[in-house]
Amino acid sequence: MMMPPLTDEQADGSNYERSTGGSVLTESSQKSVFDIIKNMEATLRKQGIPTARLDAEVIIGYYLNRDRVALYRDGDYVPTFEELNSINQGLARRITGAPVAYIIGRKEFWSLEFEVNQSVLIPRPETELLVETVVKLVQRNRMSGMKILEIGTGSGAISVALASELKSGRFFAMDISRAALTVARKNARQHGVSSRIFFFCGNLCEPLKDAFDFVISNPPYISEHDYEHLSTDVREFEPKAALIAGPKGTEFHRDIINGAVPCIRKGGGLVMEIGYGQREAVERMLRQSEKYDYIGTRCDYAGIDRIIMARRKE
Ligand SMILES: C[S@@+](CC[C@H](N)C(=O)[O-])C[C@H]1O[C@@H](n2cnc3c(N)ncnc32)[C@H](O)[C@@H]1O
Structure with a gap:
């Protein structure tokens, strides 16, 4: 019409x-x-x-x-x-209330353009800090040929951005949503990195037997209570499964901290995004697991603790 x-x-x-x-x-x-x-x-x-x-x-x-x-x-x-x-x-x-990114079907992340639709979370600028952190860790340790596992890849933004920076790396990017993986695969092809990213469907670390140099994730981390107070743009348009974690908001962090242990080689790293006010709880989980050391955090540009990292003990 x-x-x-x-x-x-x-x-x-x-x-x-x-x-x-x-x-x-x-x-x-x-x-x-x-x-x-x-x-x-x-x-x-x-x-x-x-x-x-x-x-x-x-x-x-x-x-x-x-x-x-x-x-x-x-x-x-x-x-x-x-x-x-x-x-x-x-x-x-x-x-x-539809977010602009869904209307135009794309969103810029790490200076790359990503296709998005309502089966994937719109990549957020603060998540670039996760990419930057992993790039710095790889460079500081002069690593090459590293194997990185991303849990909950969504649009593929993190793995695609990392693959475009770390040319010798191989990436394993998983998600529980098949619809999200379709979008992620397209983005990897669009940016010419699909030969180095292996996408697969699964629940957290369940299908994996391998040990990686890094396990990384921007997991769902909104508590059930906070979810009810999100703006309409987010609540009514972005996938609930990409946002909501459980009563506390740190349930996925807990499951990754415990479940990822066999998937990280000794001396390898776990790097995760966290939400506002979650640092202490996630640090405590890392310490209590007794599997990690060198626990550290990084703040985003708003001064909020945003990235938590730890080394799997040798
Ligand atoms: C916060 S989004 C992150 C998406 C993308 N990595 C980003 O940073 O823009 C979390 C992702 O985890 C996925 N997810 C939720 N539950 C999962 C599970 N049990 N196993 C694997 N992935 C899961 C969601 O489908 C969603 O794509």
Whole structure:
């Protein structure tokens, strides 16, 4: 179904239906890219979306196949009726709370572009610290030909980013979700690293007999209580199985700390992402297992303890 272009009247959002049915525009006029950005920003702001301007630029840029620079360079361009129809559909989805990454089907991580859909968590910028930590550990120890296992690979962002940095490494990336693994495989192919990443489906470390140089994971770590208080964008659109851990939020860390022991060679490392306020509990689990030493943490740019690492005892 075709939809007429955005008009000034829609700038206050009054003519948009708050439903998955999309925006409903009542009047047609010749609007430039500049006008459409302004109108969409106003509409999204009215919906309480704090990133309204950026979201408008990204959504419009996606449907017009232009990056942000080109969007402003061609600001006087008047989109075709078909282009406006697509932009309106993107806007309607954003109004229902759909994250921009799912609307445009991609997300940047570690300066690489990843395909995403609703079967995978949208990779977060703070997870880049996990990638950076592993790269530094490998470089500091002058390792080559290392074997790394990632538990819960989702979109494949971590393993693909690592494979693009560590050219001699071999990666084993697993997830319990087959739909997520389909996305991860595509991303590995897209970035030319699929020959060095072996994807497989499983539950934590269960199917594994091998010992790796590193076991790494950004596991689900939201407690059941906190999950109920997440924003709509996250709760209603991102996969629950990628987020929720259990009553405490650290249940996956506990299971990985205990279950991964036979999968890490002696002297090898365990590196995991943790959530706000989880450091003490996860450190305690590592100490109590008596299988790890050299326990350390790293903070993200917001000063939150984000990465925990430990060595499997020799
Ligand atoms: C927080 S997401 C991380 C995704 C991706 N690694 C990232 O950082 O963007 C956690 C992932 O763990 C997977 N997962 C959940 N339970 C699992 C289990 N029992 N065994 C293996 N993977 C699991 C989810 O499907 C999800 O892809």
